[in-house]
Amino acid sequence: MDKIVMILAGLHDAEADLARAFRKVAERQEADEGTHYPCRALAQQCEQCARRVRRLARRYDEELPDRGASDALAAAADSLQQRLAALTGRRPSQGLLLLRDLRELYLKAQPAAVHLTLLKQAAQAVRDRELLDEVAGLDEEIRTQLEWIRTRVREVAPQVLASQE
Numbered sequence: 001m002d003k004i005v006m007i008l009a010g011l012h013d014a015e016a017d018l019a020r021a022f023r024k025v026a027e028r029q030e031a032d033e034g035t036h037y038p039c040r041a042l043a044q045q046c047e048q049c050a051r052r053v054r055r056l057a058r059r060y061d062e063e064l065p066d067r068g069a070s071d072a073l074a075a076a077a078d079s080l081q082q083r084l085a086a087l088t089g090r091r092p093s094q095g096l097l098l099l100r101d102l103r104e105l106y107l108k109a110q111p112a113a114v115h116l117t118l119l120k121q122a123a124q125a126v127r128d129r130e131l132l133d134e135v136a137g138l139d140e141e142i143r144t145q146l147e148w149i150r151t152r153v154r155e156v157a158p159q160v161l162a163s164q165e
Contacts, residue, residue, distance in 0.1 A: 004122050004131075005062045011115035011138075012053040014108075016067040018145075019046035021108040025101040035098060035152065039105075042145055049112075049138055056134060095160030099153065106149045113142050 026039035054064045116139045123131040 004119070004126070005057060005060045007115055007118045007122060008053055008057045008060070008062070009064060011112060011119060012050050012057070012064045013067070014112035014115055015046045015050040015053060018105075018108045018112055019043045019050065021105055022046060025105060028101060029098060031094075032098065034155070035101075038148060038152075042148065045141055045145070046112075049141060052134065052138065056131065059131075093160070093163075095156065095163065098156055099160055102149055102153050102156070106146065106153075109142060109146050109149065113146065116142055 020043075022039045022043035026036050026043060029035040029039065050067070054066070057064045116135060120132065120135045120139065122128075123135055
């Protein structure tokens with residue numbers, strides 16, 4: 001069971017990182033409602049996933065830390081970095097920033113997707129039906145998140161890349 005706990009810990013960290021990334025993009029893209037609000041909702045979804053993973057880990061007598069506490073400091077540092085970039089004139093166009101943000105979100109989602117695949121395989125191997133059911137719900141959420149990111153890229157990329165900015 002130590003291997004399952006290791007996978008759960010990796011999934012928890014990946015979901016916490018993804019939640020933080022979605023919140024960061026939501027803040028940075030505040031003027032873009034098509035990105036801001038979905039990113040906020042997806043960040044909450046990732047936080048809920050991390051809570052569910054912590055609950056699953058307790059079944060294996062493992063207590064995973066709640067990583068949400070360090071988010072305020074990270075958000076403040078990112079906000080300061082953005083303001084400095086704007087003041088020094090080193091800020092790319094908003095559209096290019098959005099594409100970069102979406103690419104980063106997609107990359108941040110990959111570890112969670114891989115950990116879910118590993119967890120599903122482990123649950124099948126040990127015939128843990130409860131774990132398998134839980135993983136199925138989490139897997140659907142990450143697939144939805146990845147599809148939203150890909151769709152948003154397809155919506156935004158033509159406008160941004162064809163513009164003369």
